Amino acid sequence: MTIQTPNGFRPGRSPRRDKACPRRSATPPSLTAEVTQLGKSDEPLKDREEISLSFLETSLQLFQQKYAPDLGPEQYAHHTGVDREGNPMSGALLWAKAEAQRISNALVTGTTNMVDAELKLVQKLHERVRDYVQWYHQDERCRKGVSVLEYGPGTVRAFQQKTLPLVTALRGETSRCTLVDRSKEFLGDIAQLSSALGLKIEIIRDDIFSGRRYFCDDEAAFAVMFGRTFGNLAAPINGSPPVEAVVETLKKISNSAKRCWVAISIGSDLRRDVAKSYYEAHPEFQLNVFYRMKAELPVDANFDPEAFEYESDVRGEDQFMQVIHTAVVKRNLDFCIGGKEIILSSGDRLHLKNSFSFSELFFKKCARRAGFVSIDVLSDNAGSDIHVLKRVD
Numbered sequence: 200m201t202i203q204t205p206n207g208f209r210p211g212r213s214p215r216r217d218k219a220c221p222r223r224s225a226t227p228p229s230l231t232a233e234v235t236q237l238g239k240s241d242e243p244l245k246d247r248e249e250i251s252l253s254f255l256e257t258s259l260q261l262f263q264q265k266y267a268p269d270l271g272p273e274q275y276a277h278h279t280g281v282d283r284e285g286n287p288m289s290g291a292l293l294w295a296k297a298e299a300q301r302i303s304n305a306l307v308t309g310t311t312n313m314v315d316a317e318l319k320l321v322q323k324l325h326e327r328v329r330d331y332v333q334w335y336h337q338d339e340r341c342r343k344g345v346s347v348l349e350y351g352p353g354t355v356r357a358f359q360q361k362t363l364p365l366v367t368a369l370r371g372e373t374s375r376c377t378l379v380d381r382s383k384e385f386l387g388d389i390a391q392l393s394s395a396l397g398l399k400i401e402i403i404r405d406d407i408f409s410g411r412r413y414f415c416d417d418e419a420a421f422a423v424m425f426g427r428t429f430g431n432l433a434a435p436i437n438g439s440p441p442v443e444a445v446v447e448t449l450k451k452i453s454n455s456a457k458r459c460w461v462a463i464s465i466g467s468d469l470r471r472d473v474a475k476s477y478y479e480a481h482p483e484f485q486l487n488v489f490y491r492m493k494a495e496l497p498v499d500a501n502f503d504p505e506a507f508e509y510e511s512d513v514r515g516e517d518q519f520m521q522v523i524h525t526a527v528v529k530r531n532l533d534f535c536i537g538g539k540e541i542i543l544s545s546g547d548r549l550h551l552k553n554s555f556s557f558s559e560l561f562f563k564k565c566a567r568r569a570g571f572v573s574i575d576v577l578s579d580n581a582g583s584d585i586h587v588l589k590r591v592d
């Protein structure tokens with residue numbers, strides 16, 4: 200099977216090396232869990248090494264074009280990069296640390312935040328999910344169960360708290376649980392947990408926005424995307440509402456199964472100052488990719504990960520807000536990466552990723568255009584929403 204990544208890099212082909220910049224990459228350990236793809240094709244989907252190889256291409260795109268739509272998922276990867284003091288800068292570790300800090304901060308201060316608010320909403324989702332999933336063939340639904348597909352499960356903690364109760368509530372004779380993520384580490388941790396619990400879970404290391412069909416036509420599925428991952432959808436900096444990008448992304452999710460319900464968490468708080476302080480609390484997570492470049496890619500000694508500073512740049516109006524996660528270059532840099540010379544000037548801004556928030560009305564409008572009907576909106580009325588949608592043909 201020929202696999203091609205969105206930026207055109209093919210597996211099995213090594214990235215071009217520069218003689219002056221020898222390759223220092225260490226191949227990450229491969230995932231041992233079962234990896235299969237069902238649906239359109241029954242061909243096994245191997246752990247796809249090309250995903251990590253494309254980090255060089257993505258990094259080059261970031262430096263040359265100042266925006267790499269595929270960089271966001273790379274932020275969650277585990278790597279051996281360290282900062283000047285020798286502290287680990289692994290994306291997987293920093294994400295887990297930020298998640299734990301946000302939860303404990305909420306407990307200590309009694310204030311609500313995204314992680315904490317979403318957990319409460321997900322508990323409501325657990326209580327109501329059987330009512331949402333009214334398959335027209337009631338008896339058959341009860342017997343067969345409804346499969347759960349999660350896009351971007353993240354840490355074991357998030358999977359256990361948010362997804363596992365849904366799998367249990369919808370379980371039946373033929374139902375399955377399928378997890379799709381780019382992070383080997385997160386998937387590997389969940390695979391370990393599932394074998395310890397005796398659960399059979401399909402782990403697929405892939406792009407969550409691939410638009411791939413995961414279920415056969417006679418299977419019913421409940422697809423979820425938590426942690427506001429949907430808001431990370433790729434889009435350039437733009438002052439107008441990203442209708443097309445949202446509709447197209449929703450259509451990809453709806454293609455996961457012919458019969459499906461979907462639960463997507465999004466931020467609906469459009470206050471810029473709140474968003475800025477939320478994201479600026481964890482700059483090291485946003486910038487960890489530069490330390491990974493230093494650790495894994497063929498870069499010369501002039502490349503300095505400490506030369507980048509995190510800033511969240513915010514745009515939007517009354518229907519949406521776009522947080523543009525930005526790395527600001529602090530001093531002139533001239534370095535070589537993958538055989539290419541990169542010249543950056545102090546003040547240059549590199550667009551790392553988006554975090555979009557949407558008003559309830561805007562998101563519902565896009566969902567309708569993507570072929571869904573809205574069946575519920577779980578909201579804390581303070582900026583955290585879970586939209587529950589049903590695909591209509």
Ligand SMILES: C[S@@+](CC[C@H](N)C(=O)[O-])C[C@H]1O[C@@H](n2cnc3c(N)ncnc32)[C@H](O)[C@@H]1O
Binds near residue numbers: 272353425
């Ligand atoms: C914001 S975290 C959310 C994790 C978890 N669902 C939660 O609620 O805490 C995003 C997750 O999606 C994965 N991810 C982000 N973008 C992705 C992409 N384009 N393809 C595959 N996985 C992606 C990351 O590796 C990470 O596990």
